Amino acid sequence: MKNTNSINRTIKMFIINILVVALVFIGFNYMRGNSQIATVGTTALNVREKPDAYSSVITQVHKEDKVTITDEKNDWYKIQTADKTVGWVPNWLLFDGTSGPYTNLTASVAKRNTELKKDNSESSEVIKTLKKNEHVNATLELNGWVRVYSDGKYGWVPSDSLIIQKNRDNKYKENQVLHVATTSAYLMSNNSTSSNKGDFLKYGATLTYLSETEDGWMKVKTKDGKTGFLNSWQVTSRKISSKEEKPGIPMPEFTVMLDPGHGGDDPGAQTNDGETLEKEVTLKTALAVRKELQSHGFNVLMTRDTDKFVSLTDIGKISSSSQANAFISFHYDSSAQANTASGTTTFYRKDSGKPLAQAINDSIANILPLENRGFGNQDYQVLRENSKPAVLLELGYINNDYDAAYIKNKNYHQKVADSVYDGLMVYIEEKSSKGAEN
Known part of the structure; x- marks a missing residue:
């Protein structure tokens, strides 16, 4: 009987221990699921009040800082910093982002003979050579390069050639x-x-x-x-020159969705000789725009980047469920009779898209060689069933031989890219200014 009781007690203790371990394991994983310690991978990252690129900046976190992720919404992380500040950062930038906002950080050069370049490119002109452990001021990260200030000169170095210093060595004097x-x-x-x-x-x-x-x-x-x-x-302490380009909203936080019209089994319109399809040139144009925007740090999404069909219903759903701050659809127009219409037109549907349409259309009118027919309200499905500020660009009449000569040219696609970038910058600056005033 004693042996039986002893065995029962042993079994009970074993079961209790198993339950305790299970509860601890479940609790640990629950905590891991709801909060996560993360190390900042970007040189600098704005922490905003809300999960929105236009929201006010509360503070910044910097490379190697530890933060706690407590929530996620619309591809933004809610974080808590070491000093208990709570705010939001884009999830695509926190861990391995290669671009960030304007800042002013002391950094030391990590590698010998690091070349200070005039632009953020390997092929760019070398301004000077920096010594290992030399101190510089990091002011901006863009696509894996950091703009630094050294001995009165601005230049660019690869991000991995710098170590951000947590303690500044330049103390200011009273009344400086x-x-x-x-x-x-x-x-x-x-x-x-x-x-x-x-x-x-x-x-x-x-x-x-x-x-x-x-x-x-x-x-x-x-x-x-x-x-x-x-x-x-x-x-x-550096005097900001009037000639120095005023920085706008940090582009890495701004997401643009590009929609190349048609695709796959839907060829769209075509040139009079039948050799060029609308689906082909809309894709080439959108890819040129993506390259241009990414060169300025934008986060770019696309409804398609290959020759495939995406339904109009799905396009609206993809855009609406994304973190995009702007949606741009690319098309080439066609008239009932060949060679009877020419020029570009920009369309929006909802009031949220009107400022975006005006900004981009103004830029198109200034840059593109074709006649600009203005911008207006049109009930297109990709605009109507879209919760984002959305526009549709008709970039010329593909069945007009004069327009088509431009439409088929890659230089024209680049001009479209320049137009979209310039228009976006005007749109963003105006919207950001209104946010700053409120």
């Missing part, structure tokens, strides 16, 4: 003149991201340095005598 180095800067009432926002400070605004807190906040004074706090990465 500083300048705002980022696009989004509010004068804070205290040295905390949760303190009250004061004036919105424009890029390049002049400030006077007063003091610095232990956690890296700068107490500064504006030209009109207002005092407040900014983070060290938001300011620079």
Whole structure:
């Protein structure tokens, strides 16, 4: 009987131990599923109030910083930083992003004989050679290259040739003149991201340095005598030249979806000689636009990048369920009779698409060689069944021999790409400015 009781107790203890281990395992995996420690892979990354590229910037995180991911929405991660600040970052940039926002960080050169290039390209002119461990200021990352400032000169180096320094070695002096180095800067009432926002400070605004807190906040004074706090990465002692290009919204956070019209079994319209199909040139055009936008850091999505058919219903669903900030559909027009119509037209359907249509159409009118027929409201399905700001571009009449000569030319596709980029920049700047004022 004693042996039986002993065996029963042993079995019970074994079962209890198994349950405890299971509960711990389940709890551990539950926590892993709801929060994850991540290491920032991008040189700099804006943390925003909401999962939206237009939302206000709360703070920045930098390469090798540890953050906790607590939620995900529309391809944005909700994170908590080391100082308990909570905000949102794009999930496509956090781990292995190669582009980021304007910043001001001290970095050391990690490799010997690192060449400082005039542009972010291997084939670009060499300005000078940087020594290993030499300190520079990192101001912007774009497609795996970092724009740095060294001995009075700006240039580009590969991202992996720099080590971001957590502790700045350049301390400012009292009453030293500083300048705002980022696009989004509010004068804070205290040295905390949760303190009250004061004036919105424009890029390049002049400030006077007063003091610095232990956690890296700068107490500064504006030209009109207002005092407040900014983070060290938001300011620079370098004078911002009037000739220096004003940075817009950081392009890596902005997603554009491109839709090459037709495809697969749907050829669309064709040239009068039947040798060129609309589905072919819409794809070539969209690919040229993608290349151009990506060169500026944009996150680009496509409804198709090969010769396949995507239904109009699916196009609307794909766009609406994506993180896209803008949707652009590419088409080439056709008239009932050959050689009777010519030119480009831009269409939108919903009010959200009208500013985008106007900005891109203005750019098209300035850049493309064909006559511009303006922009207007049209009930196209890809525009009507789309929750994003959406436009459809008719980029010439494919059954007009004059237009077709341009339409088939890759130089024309590049001009379309330039038009789309310029129009987007106008659209984004206007929308960002309205957001900053609110």
